[in-house]
Amino acid sequence: TQLLEQSPQFLSIQEGENLTVYCNSSSVFSSLQWYRQEPGEGPVLLVTVVTGGEVKKLKRLTFQFGDARKDSSLHITAAQPGDTGLYLCMTTDSWGKLQFGAGTQVVVTP
């Protein structure tokens, strides 16, 4: 079983629509990172959330860390084709090991 459960696995939307992807766990985390992986590239860090209830914005992307620090969400407003990619959440477990979710594949069509 994965420490981090991401949903949905796949999301296909039209340009201009909004979308939300989720990263959930039964464990409490001190921090959580979101990465985006574009086709043919390695994952790249988007944001780190640390405080329960924290909300961070990166242009049209809004990241939220749950109050209990067990879950996080990524909301994209008015999605564009450039938002297409695999979105991964990552944390460090209690043994100090990096743990990734399986990812949400987002496809935004013009």
Place this chain on the structure above:
Amino acid sequence: NAGVTQTPKFQVLKTGQSMTLQCAQDMNHNSMYWYRQDPGMGLRLIYYSASEGTTDKGEVPNGYNVSRLNKREFSLRLESAAPSQTSVYFCASSARGLGGNTIYFGEGSWLTVV
């Protein structure tokens, strides 16, 4: 900025052949990693190195060996390639900050074993 550089980008091997994937980082990070990424399986850790001179097995180490040559370089070797090792391989390094670990990935190596 170079960041994490891995070579080769693409490679086709015959079953039983050996090869080494090279990786170097210029960020003075202590920790380095090798992952493989397969459809529906996510990123799976093959081996990691917490510091120069140390290496540890990850989730899927069988069929692979690694060498942490120095602080900058961490290579992955396939001694006898098998079709099951067809995958995309990512080298990465990490730094620990106030917000936890941040991991930096190379651009990937696409390996096909026929």
